[in-house]
Each structure stands twice: as structure tokens, then as C-alpha cells.
Amino acid sequence: MVTGGAASELIASAERKAALARARSTHEITSAERHELLAGQARTEALENMHLRIAAVHRATAACHLTAARLQDDYVNRLTGWARQRGTPKPLFMSGVAAACGTGSASVTLIGASLDQLAMAASDEPSRAAQELEFQLGEGPSRDATRQARPVAAAGAALRERWPGYGPALAGLGVDAVAAVPLSLSGRCVGALAVFDPVQGVADSDTFGEVAEALTRSMILSPDGDPGLYGAIDAHAQVHQAAGMVSEQLGCPVTDALELIKARAYAESASAHAVAERILRGELRLG
Amino acid sequence: MTSMFPPPQRLAEAFVDLAASPVTEASDPTGLLACLALHGSELLGDCAAVVLYAPDKSASVEVAGVGEGLMCLAHDAVGWGEGPGQEACGGRPVADTALDGDRARSDWPRFAARALELGYGRTAALPLRVGQESSGALVLLGPGSTPLPAQLLALGQSLADAAGWTLERDRQLCETRALADQLEQALVSRVVIEQAKGTLAARHSISVDEAFRVLRAYARSHRRRLPDVAREVVDRTLDLPAG
Incomplete structure (x- = not known):
């Protein structure tokens, strides 16, 4: 049971982030206007072009900060509603992210240099299940978007062609289309934002990429952000504990132990987390 | 001095060098400062240009310029803590000033004397703005007693702004990568x-x-x-x- 204090603290934190993002947006607009003015006064085309180009970057950054502010506003609204109606599940920041992308199902996956899934957050059950599949099978849109540092989209038969394991399993969840964009800033990609069964056109809209950039700038790679997405990020803690346990029991490297757990979960159509809990309780021994 | 405005092609090259390269790797600020000083010297008539860069208050000041005498003056000026560059580092431009005038003699006695020895008669300094902060200056030194034309100073400020833009993006890039x-x-x-x-x-x-x-x-x-x-x-x- 979450206390009233927790709701008000979350609200305060989200309001702070919203205000900060708005201030940053305003600052970027001021900079853009200054360069637009300078472009108008420029005596040569070279100078005019330079100022216009700089202004365009400031405008785009301003829009991104505004999107970030709206994501925080949305979370504040959800939290405020929740604070009034106790007993309902705690709202997820990711629900607002999904809504901003025009879908109900969205996931954020943080992926390391080794392309391992390090942490994840999802807006609903289908997106959580899709992420779990990607974790178990080691293939899928978030991993590809991160590796290639560019958007990835597939639907219908293309899902199965592109990912022989993940595609059919995703279809088994009733998901027919997926799109992912990298969470990247300054040439560094730290994961991907994925949407499942988005409304037609979402995957190629600018909005999707803008939400990803807003998330990266304001939450994931910001000095005053929160890469844990308000406590919603799951770092597979139990799964890694169980992997350590299996590694000790079998005398095998922990990476092999982790693969055994994932394989077991896939074979049982269970989550790696569920398998890990049984191992941790001593109810299941692998090998 | 010549008051001819530089040809558009040369200007375009300068702005591309200073601000149009896509920032995907943090560039070496020393190279960019040297580039600004060189373009400044080549484009701004007969002026010589020196760049000061002090990204954070405590750190040492980086200096870039062309010519031994000028570089020596710039380094000494940093040591003395005087000169138009130091003033412009605060964010406000220093308008065209006669080096043999009262203002120069009283505010920058050592700087003015040395600059006169080197054959310069006028000076001005333009802030190097990096984001919201002023992190350095572009110092211009003109020969003779003819005031530096406003048009030239405006161009100098544009060159400084172009370099400042790249420095700002470099700074953001380094910060983002550290966070990642x-x-x-x-x-x-x-x-x-x-x-x-x-x-x-x-x-x-x-x-x-x-x-x-x-x-x-x-x-x-x-x-x-x-x-x-x-x-x-x-x-x-x-x-x-x-x-």
C-alpha cells in the first residue's frame, strides 16, 4: 500500500520536472528568436544561413522540451486522480508515454553496449509480455533499434521474417505490429522506445521520435532526470539473483545460467521472473 | 586599413568551418579556437585576432592567435589580468578603443604599452558566448589610428557566435556521454x-x-x-x- 506521502512526493517531483522542461523550452525559443533576428539582419547569405540553421536546432529542442513537459503534466494528472481514488493501481509514467505515442502499449528498454537488456518499463500487460519475449529470445525491435541506432518497424508476415523466434511469439500474444525508435542523444544510444499495435501511421510520424527524444532528454540522460521512470523500471533483479544461484549450483558461468533460466521460461511460456522466484525459493533446480 | 567586406565565398567557408560541422564527436576546443583566430585575422581587414577561452571560472585560460608577439601579449595579458579580452570575457563587448588614449592607459597600462610597441593602434573585444554563459573573447587589434568599423566588429561577433555554438554543442555532447x-x-x-x-x-x-x-x-x-x-x-x- 502506497502512502499519501508517496503520491504527493511523486506529484511534486513530476511538477518540478514539468516546470524545468518548460523553462528550458522557453530558453530555447528565446535563443531561436535571437538567431532569427540575426538572420534577418545578416549582410551575407552565409551568415543568414548559419543563423537560420542554429535557430532551427533551437526550435526543435524547444519542441522536445515541451513534449517532455507534457509527459510530466500527464503523469501529474494521473497521480492526482489516483490520490483521490485510493485502492486503484498506482498510475504508470509509461501509460502517459504510450498515450503520447497514440497507443496503449509502449515500452522503454535500456540496453547496454553488449546489447543485453539491462532494465525495462512497460505501460501495460501486452507491452510487458513483448518485452519479456525480447529478453528471453535475445532478438526483437528494441534490440535492433538500439544496435542500428535507427527506427525499426514491422507488421504481419514481416514480423516473422525479421525475427524467426520473436515474430511468431509476438503474434501469439495477439500483437500484429511493432515499431521502435532509439533512445539516443549526442550520438549515444542507451535503448529504445517501442510501441505495439500502434494506430496506423504512428510508426512513421514525427511524434514517436519526438517522444523518444523528450524521454531521453528529460528523464534518461538528464542531470535532473529519473532513469528509473519513477520507480517503474525493472532491472530483472530476481532473475539475476537466480542466475547467480544456478551458476553456483551447476558450476557454470553466470551467463550460461541466465540462458538456462530464459530457455526454461520460454519453454514453459512463463516469465523469467516467475522461473527465478521458484529457483530462489528452492522449488526448482535447473541442469 | 581596408574596410572592404570579405567576399561571400570566404565568409561561407569560415562559417562552415566554425559552426556547420555535424557534432558527433567532441571536437578539440584548441583546434576550434585556432580556427576562429585564423578566420578572424584573415577576414577582418588588417586586424589581428586573438581568442581567449576560459570555460569554467577556476580553470586556466586557453589562448589562440597568429604570430609570436601577439601570442606572447595575449598570454601576458592573462597573467596580468588586464586587457580588453578579460573585460569581454564578462559578457559585454569592449567597443573600439584607441590604445594611446586615456581609457587604455588607465585600465590596461601594460597591455596598451605592449600592443603599441607591436604596432597596433586600436582594439576591441567581443564576448565568446557558449550557451547562456560568456566563456571567452575574441580580441581584435587594428594598426594605425583609424577606428575599427562597426561593420567589422559585427562580423567578428558573428564569427565568435559561430564558434560559441560549436563549443556549446561539444559541451552538451560531453555531458550527455558522461551521463550515458x-x-x-x-x-x-x-x-x-x-x-x-x-x-x-x-x-x-x-x-x-x-x-x-x-x-x-x-x-x-x-x-x-x-x-x-x-x-x-x-x-x-x-x-x-x-x-
Whole structure:
């Protein structure tokens, strides 16, 4: 049971982030206007072009900060509603992210240099299940978007062609289309934002990429952000504990132990987390 | 001095050099400052240009310029803490000033005397703005007694702004990459600590919470980082007793 204090603290934190993002947006607009003015006064085309180009970057950054502010506003609204109606599940920041992308199902996956899934957050059950599949099978849109540092989209038969394991399993969840964009800033990609069964056109809209950039700038790679997405990020803690346990029991490297757990979960159509809990309780021994 | 405005082609080259390269790798600020000083010297009539750069208040000042005498003057001026460059570093431009005039003699006695010796008669300085801060200056020195034309100073400010834009993006890039490294490090550490908890729990038939206490106690008493200890436990190069 979450206390009233927790709701008000979350609200305060989200309001702070919203205000900060708005201030940053305003600052970027001021900079853009200054360069637009300078472009108008420029005596040569070279100078005019330079100022216009700089202004365009400031405008785009301003829009991104505004999107970030709206994501925080949305979370504040959800939290405020929740604070009034106790007993309902705690709202997820990711629900607002999904809504901003025009879908109900969205996931954020943080992926390391080794392309391992390090942490994840999802807006609903289908997106959580899709992420779990990607974790178990080691293939899928978030991993590809991160590796290639560019958007990835597939639907219908293309899902199965592109990912022989993940595609059919995703279809088994009733998901027919997926799109992912990298969470990247300054040439560094730290994961991907994925949407499942988005409304037609979402995957190629600018909005999707803008939400990803807003998330990266304001939450994931910001000095005053929160890469844990308000406590919603799951770092597979139990799964890694169980992997350590299996590694000790079998005398095998922990990476092999982790693969055994994932394989077991896939074979049982269970989550790696569920398998890990049984191992941790001593109810299941692998090998 | 010539008051001819530089040809558009040359200007375009200068702006491309200073501000149009896509920033995907943090550039070496020294190279960019040298580039600004060189373009300044070549484009701004007969003026000589010197660049000062002090990104954070405590750090030393970087100096770029063309010619030994000029560079020596610029370095000495930093040491003396005087001159138009130091003033413009504060964010406000220093307007065209006669080096043999009262203002120069009283405010920058050593700077003015040396600049006159080198054959310069006028000076002005333009702030090098990086984001919201002023982090340096472009100092212009003109020969003779003809005032530096406003048009030339405006162009100098544009060159400084172009370089400032690139420096700002470089700074953002470095900050973002540091944050990305920290984030990945934290997540990878978390993984290995969880794995070590499981390993120790299985090894000593203790709970994962107890295993964590064992890990933490060992790291503290041996003054080592928890993720390093965890890594060795997982790799079986370190065997911790159950405590």
C-alpha cells in the first residue's frame, strides 16, 4: 500500500520536472528568436544561413522540451486522480508515454553496449509480455533499434521474417505490429522506445521520435532526470539473483545460467521472473 | 586599413568551418579556437585576432592567435589580468578603443604599452558566448589610428557566435556521454551485484538478503567497491565466508 506521502512526493517531483522542461523550452525559443533576428539582419547569405540553421536546432529542442513537459503534466494528472481514488493501481509514467505515442502499449528498454537488456518499463500487460519475449529470445525491435541506432518497424508476415523466434511469439500474444525508435542523444544510444499495435501511421510520424527524444532528454540522460521512470523500471533483479544461484549450483558461468533460466521460461511460456522466484525459493533446480 | 567586406565565398567557408560541422564527436576546443583566430585575422581587414577561452571560472585560460608577439601579449595579458579580452570575457563587448588614449592607459597600462610597441593602434573585444554563459573573447587589434568599423566588429561577433555554438554543442555532447556512461555503469553494476547475491546465497545456503550483507560488509572492511567485489564472487576468484 502506497502512502499519501508517496503520491504527493511523486506529484511534486513530476511538477518540478514539468516546470524545468518548460523553462528550458522557453530558453530555447528565446535563443531561436535571437538567431532569427540575426538572420534577418545578416549582410551575407552565409551568415543568414548559419543563423537560420542554429535557430532551427533551437526550435526543435524547444519542441522536445515541451513534449517532455507534457509527459510530466500527464503523469501529474494521473497521480492526482489516483490520490483521490485510493485502492486503484498506482498510475504508470509509461501509460502517459504510450498515450503520447497514440497507443496503449509502449515500452522503454535500456540496453547496454553488449546489447543485453539491462532494465525495462512497460505501460501495460501486452507491452510487458513483448518485452519479456525480447529478453528471453535475445532478438526483437528494441534490440535492433538500439544496435542500428535507427527506427525499426514491422507488421504481419514481416514480423516473422525479421525475427524467426520473436515474430511468431509476438503474434501469439495477439500483437500484429511493432515499431521502435532509439533512445539516443549526442550520438549515444542507451535503448529504445517501442510501441505495439500502434494506430496506423504512428510508426512513421514525427511524434514517436519526438517522444523518444523528450524521454531521453528529460528523464534518461538528464542531470535532473529519473532513469528509473519513477520507480517503474525493472532491472530483472530476481532473475539475476537466480542466475547467480544456478551458476553456483551447476558450476557454470553466470551467463550460461541466465540462458538456462530464459530457455526454461520460454519453454514453459512463463516469465523469467516467475522461473527465478521458484529457483530462489528452492522449488526448482535447473541442469 | 581596408574596410572592404570579405567576399561571400570566404565568409561561407569560415562559417562552415566554425559552426556547420555535424557534432558527433567532441571536437578539440584548441583546434576550434585556432580556427576562429585564423578566420578572424584573415577576414577582418588588417586586424589581428586573438581568442581567449576560459570555460569554467577556476580553470586556466586557453589562448589562440597568429604570430609570436601577439601570442606572447595575449598570454601576458592573462597573467596580468588586464586587457580588453578579460573585460569581454564578462559578457559585454569592449567597443573600439584607441590604445594611446586615456581609457587604455588607465585600465590596461601594460597591455596598451605592449600592443603599441607591436604596432597596433586600436582594439576591441567581443564576448565568446557558449550557451547562456560568456566563456571567452575574441580580441581584435587594428594598426594605425583609424577606428575599427562597426561593420567589422559585427562580423567578428558573428564569427565568435559561430564558434560559441560549436563549443556549446561539444559541451552538451560531453555531458550527455558522461551521463550515458554513468547510467550503463550503474545498471551493469546492479546486475553483477544481484548475481553475486545469488551465488553467495547458494554457496552458503543463506538468504539473498544475508548474502548482500556479507558482500557489503566485505567491501566496506576491505575498502573496495561493491561491484568489483561482486564481480569476483561471480567469477569465483573471491570466496567470501558466510560471515
